[in-house]
Amino acid sequence: MLELRPNCECCDADLPPDSDRAVICSFECTFCQGCAEGVLANRCPNCGGAFSPRPIRPTAMLAKFAASTKRVLKADGCAA
Numbered sequence: 001m002l003e004l005r006p007n008c009e010c011c012d013a014d015l016p017p018d019s020d021r022a023v024i025c026s027f028e029c030t031f032c033q034g035c036a037e038g039v040l041a042n043r044c045p046n047c048g049g050a051f052s053p054r055p056i057r058p059t060a061m062l063a064k065f066a067a068s069t070k071r072v073l074k075a076d077g078c079a080a
Contacts (some may be wrong), residue, residue: 001022001065002028002054002055003028003067003068004017004054004057004067005028005030005067005068005071005072006067006068006069006070006071007030007071007072007073008030008031008032008035009030009031009043009073009074009078010031010032010074010078011034011035011078012034012037012058012071012073013032013034013035015030015032015054016067017056017057017062017067019054019056020053020056020068021034021038022053023031023052023053023054024051024052024054025044025046025047025049025050025051025052026047026049027044027046027047027049029044029046029047029072030054031044031051032067032074034049034057036058036075036077039070039078040077040079041076043048045074045079046077052069057068066072076077
């Protein structure tokens with residue numbers, strides 16, 4: 001099940017489960033569109049993969065399958 005992480009791993013911006021600004025790679029690394037397009041040139045700094053828009057889980061399903069609350073942030077900053 002997709003984790004739906006709550007923040008951008010680069011700039012720590014909040015990305016709630018219904019955000020249309022969240023993008024993920026195939027390993028679920030999560031970034032905001034601004035960082036993905038600008039700082040990272042659309043390549044994940046962790047795996048080198050491309051980004052796709054993160055799906056929005058229907059509100060009714062969030063009650064049963066909650067989004068993650070664990071924030072992930074790159075300790076050494078964010079660079080491509």
